[in-house]
Amino acid sequence: MLAGAGILLGVAAAPAQAAEVSYATECIPPAISGLPPVEGTSKVEVTAPAEAKVGDEVTITWKFVQGASKNPDILDLEKDTVKPTGTLKAAGAQTADIAMEGPRTNPPIPKNSDMKLSDMTGKLKLTTAGEVTLTPDTYNINVSKPLSTDTKCSPKETVKSAATIKVAAGGASSGGGTGGTPTVTPTVPTGSPSPTASASGSGGSDTGGSTGGGGQTDFTGKEVSVAYACKTPIGDKNATSPVQINAKKNGGSFDLTVQFKKSVMDSPADIPADSVKPSMEVALGGADKGTVHVEGPTNAKPIKSGDPIEIPDLTGTYKPGANGESTLAPGVLTVQALGTTTTCTPEKAEVSLTLDTAEQASGASGGGSSGGGTTTSGGTSSSGGLAETGAESHSALKALGLVAGTVVLLGGAIFTFLPHRRTR
Template structure:
């Protein structure tokens, strides 16, 4: 940037332009960046390198423009998602000291090239204005900054210096007889407000756990049920450990109920109300639960059950009631079979991005239901029935989809999101990019 060009960078009615050449200085400082809460990631330590450009000289009464250029962001865009063009916006603060003290609000534009995974962050230059009110030297020092990403949902990463930062520029202000006074500052600090709908709603209301009946099933071997068709399970307490960026754990009561349907059983799995808090403001249809019901006794494998997506928008941090999850169990063996809660998966879909957060059972889950079953062709132990998978697999739940987990690893980010110069977070566990 030429000295003359910078000196005349500012254009606007009523603004006095600095006549002296501009000066630019690079500053490097250790930085700590806090990923969005939804990411579940710890703070990131990195180094920020910026170049501050300001007029070398000016007069009292001048309002001058200052430019903050990111030479190097604190970290790369991690292996989460490719950031789209024009989705990243930085804002920050310059500290003025010396002849006058002020916080200069700096704001960049939401203009960036596409930023692939595992590549350096590209942040636009930030600009701000300061009106000089006193003669003397005024130093300008970079301070905290914020990175806002607008897609697939609005998230912010806040970065602050972790050491004393050197001044990036010095303006020599002479008493030119100009008007004094006026407030320092300039463009209002920014960053877009985090997005997502905020209307209340708690997911689809599902009945809380039903304390249903005893866990024993029919009493006649070989699948005899004495004419019974309904088999209520008992309520069992379960602790689920979720992968980042999901909640650390979920504690819930789970009940597995069954209704005989020919040689198979229609299952209904209920969880407690308010089983988890929404990781973000989510629109209707964004969050959907599923579970792999674990088989035991004479049978083996898992039975996938799924629930519908939330009917109403969800507020960030508010309790969510998971809807009832349903599926069909086709027995693969004859005798006493047990059904217990297994891996719970929370799928979040936003803006074409799908996030799968698996929550595994801590320890051994208690048996919720016991059935006296008769083997059916293609049943659970046999392997290829839609009613179950062999060897405890989760093929039909998506919980073992490494692509989904890698794509989510933060965000969500349940979701989503991404932090700025420090985009080293992983949304509610790695966003899956579905293009």
């Protein structure tokens, strides 16, 4: 009886088959990463029933089996942040594009460690008797944090079928299969370019806008083009931006407003609210010395991909520490974004505003604190050795697409790699 049952079971259950195919693949990183297309080889294992009947809905799995995949030494990926999807081509007796999807389940993936991607599965309703071949096609890897980004991968050669289902005419019964995953196998360059300045401005002169005096209370600085050397989590970058410093007299002090005069760039990805905060140390010169801290609020609303990234006005209070003409120039700019910090230092002092100042108790003059701002020792001398970047008039501080620190890193982090493959 047991032997008979075994025979019956063997007839009723269509055996699953698992077949592997390899093919050249090109993967396009997120635009925000600045990375070029990456070429590598994908090895995919497809599992499906060897036999089934017309009317069956069979489950098919897709799994990449290429070994030695790594998360680059750039960014740790959190638990359950990586999700693969793809398309499997059915051809032969029946043609169809089969949507494949894996759950967003992965362990934490440290930098410079193997990528861990979930299995992808899909279903196909069989409609025609004959042989149906299954061939891997395009696939996508999505990383959800700190921002949602996609890497899109497609074959660069004709791909051989990975499995074949023999479909018999007859009644409907359910077919089965197992789950599978995709893994990308290209190599990515170790350095990820971040946004850079589109052009450089001409720079400012040694004298700025209105000079305070008499009964005047509002002072408008001139717009100066500031060349910055930026230290980002992914390396040193150059950027240039037009900046203007204005002041309003408040007793013996001045309320400062620092403005970036143009939208620095369009957002290359969705940016959550309260995730980007800029600040600056305005450099003092002339009669006075030191710096004045000014800062702006975080972005109150999410910024959608493609929308302009506006740098808010930076504000603070300048309490003079000396009598005479004191100059104000854009100084060190700091932007904190999604847990990263980018610091940009001017190549040289570009004076935007000159004020007649009267020394105040605990004023600047090289140290101390004043009102809402903080002063530190230092002058207005050149601080850097960085050439300007370009010559167009509409220059922009693209380093402030700052998500540079985090988002650009994602461009490399969502790949799996083959260690000795070269990029295109």
